[in-house]
Amino acid sequence: MKLIKYPSRTEWAEILKRPSLDTENLFDTVRSIIDRVKDEGDRAVKEYEAVFDKVELSNIVVTEEEWTEGIANVGEELKAAITLAKKNIETFHAAQRFTGQKVETMPGVTCWQKAVAIEKVGLYIPGGTAPLFSTVLMLAVPAKIAGCQEVVLCTPPGKNGKVHPAVLFAAQLAGVDRIFKVGGVQAIAAMAYGTESVPKVYKIFGPGNQYVTAAKQLVSLRDVAIDMPAGPSEVEVLADASANPVFVAADLLSQAEHGVDSQAMLVTTSEDLLLEVVEEVERQLIELPRWEIAAKSLSNSKLILVRDMKEALELTNEYAPEHLIVETESHTEVAERVVNAGSVFLGSYSPESAGDYASGTNHTLPTNGYAKAYSGVSLDSFIRKITFQEILPEGIAAIGPSIEIMAANEQLDAHKNAVSVRLEKIDNKKLK
Ligand SMILES: NC(=O)c1ccc[n+]([C@@H]2O[C@H](COP(=O)([O-])OP(=O)(O)OC[C@H]3O[C@@H](n4cnc5c(N)ncnc54)[C@H](O)[C@@H]3O)[C@@H](O)[C@H]2O)c1
Ligand SMILES: N[C@H](CO)Cc1c[nH]c[nH+]1
Ligand SMILES: [Zn+2]
Secondary structure (H helix, E strand, O other): OEEEEOOOHHHHHHHOOOOOOOHHHHHHHHHHHHHHHHHHOHHHHHHHHHHHOOOOOOOOEOOHHHHHHHHOOOOHHHHHHHHHHHHHHHHHHHOOOOOOOOEEEEOOEEEEEEEEEOOEEEEEOOOOOOOOHHHHHHHHHHHHHHOOOEEEEEEOOOOOOOOOHHHHHHHHHHOOOEEEEOOHHHHHHHHHHOOOOOOOOOEEEOOOOHHHHHHHHHHOOOOOEEOOOOOOOEEEEEEOOOOOHHHHHHHHHHHHOOOOOOEEEEEEOOHHHHHHHHHHHHHHHOOOOOHHHHHHHHOOOEEEEOOOHHHHHHHHHHHOOOEEEEEOOOHHHHHHOOOOOOEEEEOOOOOHHHHHHOOOOOOOOOOOOHHHOOOOOOHHHHEEEEEEEEEOHHHHHHHHHHHHHHHHHOOOHHHHHHHHHHHHHHHHHHHO
16 A cells, blocks of 8 residues: 655645556457447357356356255345345335425426336346345345336356356345346446347446446447446545544455455545554455455555645545545534545444445445546436426416517527417417
């Protein structure tokens, strides 16, 4: 981890850079995979599964038997944990239901919005280095609450050609309709364009590595909607001298272990804390089964000492982390001043892992600074709001003359006419 003391503002851009693959080549590679899947369907999908996931598949559909057999391998303890998490995620997302109000903008002019679920959605569940069955809940639970009619899921199979049993269990619990053994770019392309097996969907959701994220961005340019760019995980801990270095180190490592391109940052006003965290990270790292991945990702990570909390917050808002843990004396006050972050965790007993699994919030969040403009997945991500209006004769009489003047000035006479013919009818009735 790089230790940086009192950086000047001119250094910020360099310090806050995310680790990334060579973008030029990344997009070229991804584009060529998408094109082949679009043209050749299942055949190309199977070929890419052999290349990237090292598995020869005769059928990419998870059958009823595979589903049942897989679920039977999930232990009761894990089932109970997943069930508890699902309940909290459901409670939090159900509370986000939209209740549109009818608004009378003028007498006789009523406008309102109605939430309507996206009919066909595709969920991507990462599985390159860890089977993220928690992500199934994060995506399928709000999809079902929203009322999506067709919920399909793609995830990379293991080397045995099977989907992880806990992914199958979570999918069944949350109400997923169909599962396909497809990962990476080929999964995104299959859901964007459809293949013989995988249906084309209207919107694709889910996190993934840089290949998956680039694929989502490319297909969304023209052909399908996506939730947001949810790439390699990030966490920033914003801490002062009151923070517990053991907790801080554990939180940094919890995201560092996701992948070699994850990033963990500490921004602190306390040099003592910073030094204690360095020692603690080293101590905890060697105990981790995924220490090699975490160690690589820590080489992208920074511990930054700043002059005061004002500067800490400015740096944080510029970084716009996916996750922000605030471990300071007055965390409520500090949190009030956070404007750019995906999900914020307050106080010593709110580890980021809680949001990853079971507190109820969604863990599919914008990375790479996109938190400046995007929200994480929520119930809203699965609906559209259609506007309605009903205008009575007295309403068109009230707004019609203004519409006529505006349309005439935009030189759009047909628009004006659509109002004029109605106003004339109303006038004629009055004359009679
Ligand atoms: N932002 C979020 O909300 C969020 C949530 C959970 C996980 N994540 C991130 O998701 C990622 C999961 O990554 P992962 O790799 O474990 O799983 P993944 O499922 O995203 O990617 C695995 C797939 O990548 C493809 N791939 C690998 N190397 C490739 C190459 N050279 N060319 C083309 N395709 C290639 C393969 O098809 C493989 O199936 C991690 O970076 C993690 O941090 C983010
Ligand atoms: N931290 C990830 C989001 O960046 C989500 C996750 C799933 N499992 C564990 N963590
Ligand atoms: Zn995580």
